[in-house]
Amino acid sequence: MIYSLAKVAIALTVAFCSWFLVRLVRERRRFVGLPGPPHHWLYGHLPIVKKIKEGLPADAHINLLHATIAHEYDLGPIYYLDLWPTFDPTVIVLDPAMAAQATQLNNLPKHPLYRLMEHTVGTQSIITTTGQQWKFWRKVFDPGFSSTHLATLTPMVVERVEIFIKKLEEHVETGEVFQMLPLTKSLTMDVIGRVTMASDFNTQQQSHEIVDTFTVLPKYIPPFGFDPIRLFSPTRLWNARYYQKKLDRLIGEVVDQRFRERRAGKVGPSEKSLVHLALDTYEQMGGAVNTDVITDPAFKINAIHNIRGFFFAGHATTATSLCYLYYVLYKYPVVLHRLRQEHEEYLGIDPEDVSARIQKEPTLLKRMPYTTAVIKESLRLFVGVGTVRNGVKGFNFLDPKTNIAYPTYRDGPFPILIRSFPIHRNPGNFPDPERFDPERFLGERAASMTKDAYRPFEKGPRDCPGQELSMMEMRITLALTIRKFDIEMAYPEDAPKVMGDPAYHVMYSSAGPAANLPIDKPRERTAAMSHAVRTAARNGLNSSSIGKTSEWLVLLADKPGILERRVRIRPVHSKNFVKLHESGFVSWAGPVFKEHVSEGIRPLVGSTMVVNAPSRKAVKETLEKDIFVTEGIWDWDNVQILPFQTILRQPAQKTGAVL
Numbered sequence: 001m002i003y004s005l006a007k008v009a010i011a012l013t014v015a016f017c018s019w020f021l022v023r024l025v026r027e028r029r030r031f032v033g034l035p036g037p038p039h040h041w042l043y044g045h046l047p048i049v050k051k052i053k054e055g056l057p058a059d060a061h062i063n064l065l066h067a068t069i070a071h072e073y074d075l076g077p078i079y080y081l082d083l084w085p086t087f088d089p090t091v092i093v094l095d096p097a098m099a100a101q102a103t104q105l106n107n108l109p110k111h112p113l114y115r116l117m118e119h120t121v122g123t124q125s126i127i128t129t130t131g132q133q134w135k136f137w138r139k140v141f142d143p144g145f146s147s148t149h150l151a152t153l154t155p156m157v158v159e160r161v162e163i164f165i166k167k168l169e170e171h172v173e174t175g176e177v178f179q180m181l182p183l184t185k186s187l188t189m190d191v192i193g194r195v196t197m198a199s200d201f202n203t204q205q206q207s208h209e210i211v212d213t214f215t216v217l218p219k220y221i222p223p224f225g226f227d228p229i230r231l232f233s234p235t236r237l238w239n240a241r242y243y244q245k246k247l248d249r250l251i252g253e254v255v256d257q258r259f260r261e262r263r264a265g266k267v268g269p270s271e272k273s274l275v276h277l278a279l280d281t282y283e284q285m286g287g288a289v290n291t292d293v294i295t296d297p298a299f300k301i302n303a304i305h306n307i308r309g310f311f312f313a314g315h316a317t318t319a320t321s322l323c324y325l326y327y328v329l330y331k332y333p334v335v336l337h338r339l340r341q342e343h344e345e346y347l348g349i350d351p352e353d354v355s356a357r358i359q360k361e362p363t364l365l366k367r368m369p370y371t372t373a374v375i376k377e378s379l380r381l382f383v384g385v386g387t388v389r390n391g392v393k394g395f396n397f398l399d400p401k402t403n404i405a406y407p408t409y410r411d412g413p414f415p416i417l418i419r420s421f422p423i424h425r426n427p428g429n430f431p432d433p434e435r436f437d438p439e440r441f442l443g444e445r446a447a448s449m450t451k452d453a454y455r456p457f458e459k460g461p462r463d464c465p466g467q468e469l470s471m472m473e474m475r476i477t478l479a480l481t482i483r484k485f486d487i488e489m490a491y492p493e494d495a496p497k498v499m500g501d502p503a504y505h506v507m508y509s510s511a512g513p514a515a516n517l518p519i520d521k522p523r524e525r526t527a528a529m530s531h532a533v534r535t536a537a538r539n540g541l542n543s544s545s546i547g548k549t550s551e552w553l554v555l556l557a558d559k560p561g562i563l564e565r566r567v568r569i570r571p572v573h574s575k576n577f578v579k580l581h582e583s584g585f586v587s588w589a590g591p592v593f594k595e596h597v598s599e600g601i602r603p604l605v606g607s608t609m610v611v612n613a614p615s616r617k618a619v620k621e622t623l624e625k626d627i628f629v630t631e632g633i634w635d636w637d638n639v640q641i642l643p644f645q646t647i648l649r650q651p652a653q654k655t656g657a658v659l
Helices: 002-029 045-054 064-074 096-103 111-121 129-143 147-152 154-174 180-197 209-220 236-262 276-286 297-331 333-347 353-359 369-381 422-424 441-446 467-481 530-537 588-599 614-633 644-649
Strands: 078-081 090-095 386-390 396-398 403-407 415-419 506-507 511-513 549-558 576-581 585-590 605-611 639-641
Touching: 002 209, 045 064, 045 209, 064 078, 064 090, 064 180, 064 415, 064 506, 064 614, 090 096, 096 369, 096 386, 096 396, 096 415, 111 209, 111 386, 111 467, 111 506, 129 147, 129 297, 129 403, 147 467, 154 180, 154 353, 180 236, 180 297, 180 403, 180 467, 209 236, 209 415, 236 297, 297 333, 297 511, 333 369, 333 467, 333 511, 353 396, 353 467, 369 467, 403 644, 415 422, 585 644
Parallel strands: 090 415
Antiparallel strands: 078 090, 386 415, 396 403, 506 511, 549 605, 549 639, 576 585
C-alpha cells in the first residue's frame, strides 16, 4: 500500500515538473524580440523586479515599481515584463498615443484581474462588467453625475466640508500629530453616501454599519501576485464571503427603503441619487406594479453592486487626491500664496463668507482658473489610477513615431497595464515633469499639451463617470480650508522617499500617501488683519484722516501664513515708516530702519503693513525702493497686496489656525 502511494506521488511529481518545464519554456519564448529590461533565459524578469523592489520602500505601490524599471533601464514607450509563474506576462504602456489606442480608438476588454475587485465592488458593478450589461448601467447612472445635477449638491458638500473643518479645529486644540487620510476618507464617504444612496452616514462624527463593513472588506480580497497561503486561507475566504453578504444585505435594505419612500410619494421626480436613478429604470421596465418591494432579484443585485462600485471608486481616490493637494501646497508656498490670492479675488476677503458665496453661486469655483490648475497639477504628479486591459488576437500597438508594431497576444493574451503615473512624469509629455507647475494647465501651455498625455481619470468610454464630482469636492474643500489653516507635514527627516517624496504612493484600498499623510502639531494663528490693526485704522488711521490717497494692505511673511507682527507704513516722505504696536506708534525714519536691519533686527519680517500709494504698481515701487533693496531678503513670492478699504469693511475675528 505504501509502495503504491509512493508510486502515485512520484508520478504526480514527474507530471507536475514536466508540465512546469514545458510551460516555463513556452512563457520565456513569448518574450523573444520584445522590448523590456534584460531578460534571463530561466528566471525571466524576476531578478530585475527583485532588484528594483529592494531599492524601494516595502510598501511602495506597484505604480512606482513600473515607473522605476522604465527609468532605470531607459525603456521606450512600451515594455514587457516576464514574471511567470508569480504573475501573468504583462505589457506596460507608457506612451499616451498607445494608451489611446487601447482605451479610446479601441475599447479593449478589461483583464480578468478586475475579478479581484469583485470582492469589494461586487460581480455586477460597471467596474467589473463588460459589454451590454456595462453599457446599460453606465447609461442609467450618468445623469447622477451631470454638471446640472452636481450643482444642486453644492450645499450638501459644503455642509460636509464644514464638519471636516471642525475636525481640523479639534486637532488644533489637541496639538498632536495626526493623519490626514482618515479625515479625508470620512469626508468623501459622507459625500458619496449621499450621492449613491441619499443617505446621511455622518461618518466624520460617528460610525456607520455600511461604512464599517465596506472598510473591512479590502482586508480579505485575494492577494495580488503569488501568495497561495493567503489565497486559500479558510479564514480569509470565510471573512470575505461574510462581509460581502452583509454589505449586500445592508445596501439592499436601503434600496428597499428608498423604493417604499418613492411609492409613498415622499421623493420628488428630480431626485438623482444613484439608488433613485436605478429605481427610475426599474419602474420604466414595469417592475413597480402593486408592490412595495423590488421583486426582480437580478435587477436588485445589479443595483446593489453598482452602488458598491460607486461607493468604492467615489471616496478613495478623492480622499487621496485631497491629501496630495495639502502636501503640494505645503511644499510650494508660492503656489499656496497665489491660490489664496485667487480665492480672495473671487470669494471675498473674509473666509467666513465663502460657504454662503459658494452655495449662492455653485458654478463660481469652476471659473477660478488657478484653483483648477493647481488641482490638475496635483493629480498629474500623484495620479493613482490606471486601467488594465486584456490583449486581443490580431490587435497590435503601433508606435506612431517608428511605425513598429507591438503584440498584445502571443500564445495567449498579455495583460495590458496603462500606467498614467510614468506617462505624467515623462519629460516628453510634460517638460520638467518633477516640478509642481500649475501654470502648465493655463493659457497657451495648456493648449499645446501632448494629446492624451493627461489622464488622471483615464479616457475613453470607460473613463471615470464621477470625475466632475471629485473635482467639485476638491474645489469646495480648498475654498473652505486653505485660508483658515496652514497645513504642515510631519514626515521625519529619515522617512523613506521615492522620487524625492516621503508621501510616495502605497497601496491601501487604492493608491494613497505613505503613513496616511502625517500632519504636524497644530499652532494657533491670528487673522491676517488683526484686531489691533482694525482698531487703530478705525481710530484715526483711516483714509479720511490721511487724505484720499489709496491704501493697500501688504502681507510680508517669512513663512507664509504666520504673521508675527502688524506694521502700518505711511510715507511722510519717501523713506519714513510708522510701526504699529498695541500701545501706539513708533516712527521709523529710513536711516534708522537701515541701521536696525544692519544690526540683524528685521521689524518687518512676518508683518502686515498698510501703504499709501495711488496704485498696486506704486506700492511695489515703494516696497522695492524702501524695503526690499535695503534688506535684500524679500521677493514677490512672499508678498500679498490687497485694497485696504476692503479689509476695513470686514469685522475683526480669528480666521483659523496653523496646522
